[in-house]
Structures are given as structure tokens and as C-alpha cells.
Amino acid sequence: MRHILSVTVENEPGVLSRVAGLFSGRGFNIESLNVGPTLDTGVSVMTITTEGDEQIIEQIVKQLRKLITVIKVVDLTDLKSVLREMVLLKVNANDANRAEILRTVDIFRCKVVDVSIDELTIEATGNYEKISAIVGLLTRFGIKEISRSGMVAMKRSIQN
Amino acid sequence: MELTGAQILLECLKREGVEVLFGFPGGAVIDIYNELPNTSLKHVLVRHEQAAIHAADGFARASGKVGCCLVTSGPGATNTVTGIATAYMDSIPVVILTGQVPTPLIGNDAFQEVDIVGITRPCTKHNYLVKDVRELAHVIRQAFYLARSGRPGPVLVDLPKDVMQVKTKFVWPDDVKMRSYNPNCKPHSGQIKKVAQLIRDAERPIIYAGGGVITSKAHESLTWLAKNLHIPVTATLMGLGCFPGDDKLWLGMLGMHGTYAANMAINNADLVLAVGARFDDRVTGKVSTFAPMAKLVHIDIDPTSIQKNVSVHVPLVSDCRLALEALKEELAPSLAEYDFEAGHMPWVTKVGVWGKEHPLNYQASETTIKPQSVVEKIHEITKGEAVICTEVGQHQMWTAQFYRFNEPNCFLSSGGLGTMGYGFPAAIGAQFARPDKMVIDIAGDGSIQMNIQEMATSVCNNLGVKIVILNNGYLGMVRQWQELFYKKNYCSTCMDAQPDFVKLAEAYGAAGFRITDPGDLDRVLRQALDTPGTVIVDVRVEREENVYPMVPAGASLTDMLLV
Ligand SMILES: Cc1ncc(C[n+]2csc(CCOP(=O)(O)OP(=O)(O)O)c2C)c(N)n1
Numbered sequence A: 001m002r003h004i005l006s007v008t009v010e011n012e013p014g015v016l017s018r019v020a021g022l023f024s025g026r027g028f029n030i031e032s033l034n035v036g037p038t039l040d041t042g043v044s045v046m047t048i049t050t051e052g053d054e055q056i057i058e059q060i061v062k063q064l065r066k067l068i069t070v071i072k073v074v075d076l077t078d079l080k081s082v083l084r085e086m087v088l089l090k091v092n093a094n095d096a097n098r099a100e101i102l103r104t105v106d107i108f109r110c111k112v113v114d115v116s117i118d119e120l121t122i123e124a125t126g127n128y129e130k131i132s133a134i135v136g137l138l139t140r141f142g143i144k145e146i147s148r149s150g151m152v153a154m155k156r157s158i159q160n
Numbered sequence B: 001m002e003l004t005g006a007q008i009l010l011e012c013l014k015r016e017g018v019e020v021l022f023g024f025p026g027g028a029v030i031d032i033y034n035e036l037p038n039t040s041l042k043h044v045l046v047r048h049e050q051a052a053i054h055a056a057d058g059f060a061r062a063s064g065k066v067g068c069c070l071v072t073s074g075p076g077a078t079n080t081v082t083g084i085a086t087a088y089m090d091s092i093p094v095v096i097l098t099g100q101v102p103t104p105l106i107g108n109d110a111f112q113e114v115d116i117v118g119i120t121r122p123c124t125k126h127n128y129l130v131k132d133v134r135e136l137a138h139v140i141r142q143a144f145y146l147a148r149s150g151r152p153g154p155v156l157v158d159l160p161k162d163v164m165q166v167k168t169k170f171v172w173p174d175d176v177k178m179r180s181y182n183p184n185c186k187p188h189s190g191q192i193k194k195v196a197q198l199i200r201d202a203e204r205p206i207i208y209a210g211g212g213v214i215t216s217k218a219h220e221s222l223t224w225l226a227k228n229l230h231i232p233v234t235a236t237l238m239g240l241g242c243f244p245g246d247d248k249l250w251l252g253m254l255g256m257h258g259t260y261a262a263n264m265a266i267n268n269a270d271l272v273l274a275v276g277a278r279f280d281d282r283v284t285g286k287v288s289t290f291a292p293m294a295k296l297v298h299i300d301i302d303p304t305s306i307q308k309n310v311s312v313h314v315p316l317v318s319d320c321r322l323a324l325e326a327l328k329e330e331l332a333p334s335l336a337e338y339d340f341e342a343g344h345m346p347w348v349t350k351v352g353v354w355g356k357e358h359p360l361n362y363q364a365s366e367t368t369i370k371p372q373s374v375v376e377k378i379h380e381i382t383k384g385e386a387v388i389c390t391e392v393g394q395h396q397m398w399t400a401q402f403y404r405f406n407e408p409n410c411f412l413s414s415g416g417l418g419t420m421g422y423g424f425p426a427a428i429g430a431q432f433a434r435p436d437k438m439v440i441d442i443a444g445d446g447s448i449q450m451n452i453q454e455m456a457t458s459v460c461n462n463l464g465v466k467i468v469i470l471n472n473g474y475l476g477m478v479r480q481w482q483e484l485f486y487k488k489n490y491c492s493t494c495m496d497a498q499p500d501f502v503k504l505a506e507a508y509g510a511a512g513f514r515i516t517d518p519g520d521l522d523r524v525l526r527q528a529l530d531t532p533g534t535v536i537v538d539v540r541v542e543r544e545e546n547v548y549p550m551v552p553a554g555a556s557l558t559d560m561l562l563v
């Protein structure tokens, strides 16, 4: 099962390689990883999407907590949380299919962020499933380039 | 007053209680060496950096304090990696100080530059590159704190040359606080009650003790619990010495080369108390058949050890000593209500029968020296009171089996990594920690050649370290596997060209003895161990003796090959 871990770390050199090295060294799998600063300049938050059975996820969480530079690990999977990814897609567009592409963009409430004679660049934001659905729908027009962020996530204020 | 980085470093070491520093100089650390004579620190010049880290490790294991070593950048640093991994696998507190090229050159492939922080990230508890002299005292403080607290381990501090040269005001941090590191040491009282009840209810309990018992100095509480509640005790290689080896509740080591009694007891127990152990594959054999009838209780300070290899019924994250003391307190009142002795009598009797059916054994011989008999003889001569180090191989297992350890911190062996070449430098470190004790490295003829250059270190420091080589002319443990599982294809395990170990000892200015006749064993071994200073004893033993019992890798503990 996929798990989303929010990992608060000391913002210091090498912290990313400590986390990445932990995953590769122990044979855990990273599906996506996002790192960004917080309001406290000394602290960063990583959002890691990973897969494994309960026992593996338990090990991953404990091993992360054991790293000296890790301050906090929260498994957001069992919590109500807001999950977002962003993707930029460069799609082939001609007079025959441009309208259809724009309709899809509209339905998914995406944005066109760049246009040329034969291409549209689309920005989409949403959870993992929505992004996957958009990518799936646009594939038939020919996706020339794709750049997908890792997941960012936040626990919801109200849990029940 | 302003001090240079080198002066600050040495002042910090002094305040951390470092007495001996094992090291080897080079360009990147000359500034530190330049200051050394102005301190009270004892520096021991080794002959290879691998020996510096093993000696620091041996010092730590024998003393229970943090060991410390100092090496130069590049090759000096990379030479310590095997020793760092050795200490990491066995949770030994050491601080490794490495020189580094000056900060402006870092990343430029400068002469003798290597990213040692990157290289050692997966085999240290933590590591640091000090880029600013103002952080130095803080980092050293944290390094020692991390090395010795929680689950101990090696911590490396990389020290660029320019940081050692610049001056700053020295401020000793009174306290170490790290928001991201708070090891949980105290046991949860609810869990303690649960474990206590399981112990009261058990009919066939067994204690399976690991290195954590020794690290946390839990041996007294463990012995109290075992003796008062009449629970048989087995231990891993790392746990040997945590319980008296001559007690009737002692089963011997468990696992691949464990005793019949210990492995059978694990297999039939209804309660296994794992204390400071980590269910290593050399201990469990096939995991799915380990302790099939038992409820498992796992006490360990490291949460990642729990539920990693086996799923346990009652996890207890805690310092082992604090947990066992809490259990003792919880169970002491029960001694009046329960007759544990009578309750466990059938079980203790049964375990005793297994011990008699297949005791540790070997075929005695009049013509060749049996390696096991050498270990027994060393035990007899030293009255079981020596600090014993080993290398890795058959001799290591025979030592674990036949030297019945009575005290903790007296058996120094590379358990987790299995590092040949560990024993002799570790013995040097141990001798500095315990000048009052006889320190013996029981070695193989293969392993001893991996750090034999340390003869010079031992001799020039007038150390009384004794090396007893169980010389079978083979990389014996590998040969044993080839014999049993590879149709006797003894490829590359016969040590044809060996040095004359007696002459080698003499060449280094030490004494050398050779024993080939079983009739000479007692006399010459006594004479050798009585000889002051560093001594090598080359004992020519039965060449193709095997270590038994043996559980083949991946088999169940009950599938033992016996003598
Ligand atoms: C550094 C290192 N290299 C290789 C091995 C693999 N190995 C394990 S035991 C052994 C044989 C050791 O031979 P010796 O020291 O003569 O001991 P014996 O088994 O003969 O008692 C070897 C090669 C190891 N453990 N460590």
C-alpha cells in the first residue's frame, strides 16, 4: 500500500543524502520525494511517498526517526490530509484537437501556461489520482514532455 | 583566551574523559599532532589506521567508555572504514577524528581528499564535517554524547586543516541538547507489568541475551532474575559473559554454532525473553521456525530492532538495565507467592537432559592437538579471568564455546561484521583499558596476518598481549563450509606459504613459542603466558577439525549437525 510520510528534518548539508541513502541501503522504495523550506530556516519538510506492507512501513518510519537529523515523522496515510501534486505537460495540439484538449483542461480545472502553434503547455494540480487521470486522458494527443512534482501534503485541521 | 582549532579539539577530548588516543599522523592532522605533546593525552602510534579504530573499539568494549582514534585525510580515513563498520554492527561507542583538506579545497579533488562523511554515512551512528571553528566544541560534545547514549555506535568527525589552524574563543558547552535526538531509556510500566505476568504464567521460559545486556551493564539484574525465577539462560556471541558460564542455568551460546541444549530449549520454550539482542540470522536460523511455541518478549533500546526480523508479542523499548531492574522490582514480591523453582523444575530438568545428551564435545587425540583443548587449557591457566579477544573463523567459535566466560566486557569479538584482523588490535586497545588483566588474542593463522604489523605497536608500548594462534594452515571456517556444502573443493583456503610465526615474533622483538605435540601443550602454554611482554604462541592444531554443532545457513535451529 502507498504511504505518505511527512518528515521534518534539520536543514543542514547532507540531510537529503542521509534520507535517500537510508531508503536505497535498506532496499526501501521511494516513489516520490519533495523537500522544501519552512518558516523556520533551520528546518525543512520532506514529503515522501513510498510503498510497502505494514511491517516495511513500520521499519521505514522507525529508521527515519533513528536518523539523528530527523526531528519528526508523521504517516499521513491514516489521517485526513490534503494531498497535492503538480504536473506540467507539453501536449501536441493542432486545429483538429485543440478544442478537445482545452475542454479537458477546463473540466479538470487546469491552466494553460504556454502556447505555440503546435503545442500547449498545461499546468495541473491535484491529488495523485487526479493527476494520473489527466495524464491518462491527454496521452492520446501525444505528451511531448512531462514534469511532475512530488507529493506535498498536510494534515487537515479537523480529523473527525 | 583564544585557542586554535587543534587546541580546542584536544581540550574537548580531555574534558570528555579521553585518556588514550590511537592514531596515525599525516599532512591534514599535523596541526593536531603539533599540539599533542602539550596535553596529558596518551597517544598510541599504530602501524595501520585499521588498527587505530579496532584498538579504540577494543578499549571501548573492555572499559565501557568511549574509544577514540585520530587519522589523516584520504587514505588514512578510508583505512578506518572496516573498523567503523565493525563498531557500528556491534554498537560500540567510538569517536573517529579524521583530517580533511582545507575548506577552500573541499570538492576540488585536492591531494588526499576523500568524502569520508559521504563514505561512512551508512556505517556511523552519525557524522560531521566541521566547517567553522566556532562549531568545533559543540560538535565534539555532541559526537561523544551520541556515541555513548541510546544505542551506542561510532561517530565520525571530519576536521579540515584550516579549521584546526584558526583561532577562536573557547567555550565549553555545559549541556548537550538535541531536539532531534531523545533516546527513550525508561521502560513503560504497563509493558513491564505485562512481561512480569507472562513470566509468572510461563512453564518453559528462557532468557536469550545479547550484547545490549553488556552495553547497558544489565548483567547483575539478569543474573538475579534468572537465578531467583529459575530461568535458563542462553546468549549470543555478543552477550557472552552476561551470565556465569559455570552456572547450571547456563545453556551456552545459541544459533549456528550454539549448543544442542540452547537450540532445543529455544525450540521448546513457551516464553522467550530477548534482552538486548536483535534476532540476527546467525542466531535464529530459519526465522519462520524460530521458537515456534513461544510468546516472544523483546527488550531493546533501539525501536528499529523490534519487529524487524521476527514479530514479537510484547515489545519493550528501553535500556536493558532499567527494564530488568523494573522487572526485578515487579517480580520480587511474587517470590513469596510463587514457587518458581518447583514450577520450572520439569523444564530445567529437561534442559539439563539435553545438555547431557549432547554436550559441547570433540574427539580427543593423543597425536594431534585439538583446537578446542587449547581453548580449554587457556581457560584453565587463566582461571577464566583473562580478557579474551578473537579474530574471525573456527577459532572464534571454539573460543565462544569452550572458554566459559564469567564476566562481562571480557570477550571481544567482531560479531556483526565478522572482521578478520579485529582481534589483535582490539587486544592492544583492551590492554590499555585493563592494564591489570591478562589480554589474549586467540587467533587463526589466516586472520592474524591481516593486522600482524601491530606487533610493533604492542612491543614498543611494552604491552603484555599474548597471541595464541590456533594454526590449522587453513582459512578453516571457509574450508569447513567447502567440506560440508561444496564437495571438499578447497579452493583458495589452504594457507600454503606461511611465515615462521616464532621468528616473526622475534623479528619484532617479542617472544615466540611453537607447540606441535599435545604432550607439550600444558607446559609450553603456561611458560608462554608467563613470559612478560608481547608473545606469539604458534599452536599447530588438527588441520581439518570442524566446529560443531552446526546449523547450516537458513536451516531451522533443530537441524543441527552434531559431532
Ligand atoms: C576481512 C575478512 N575477509 C574474509 C572473511 C571470510 N572468512 C570468514 S572466516 C575465514 C577464515 C579465517 O581463517 P583463520 O583466521 O585461519 O581462522 P580459522 O577458521 O582457520 O580458525 C574467512 C576467510 C572475513 N570474515 N573477514
Ligand SMILES: [Mg+2]
Pocket: B393, B444, B445, B446, B470, B471, B472, B473, B474, B475, B476
Ligand atoms: Mg586457520
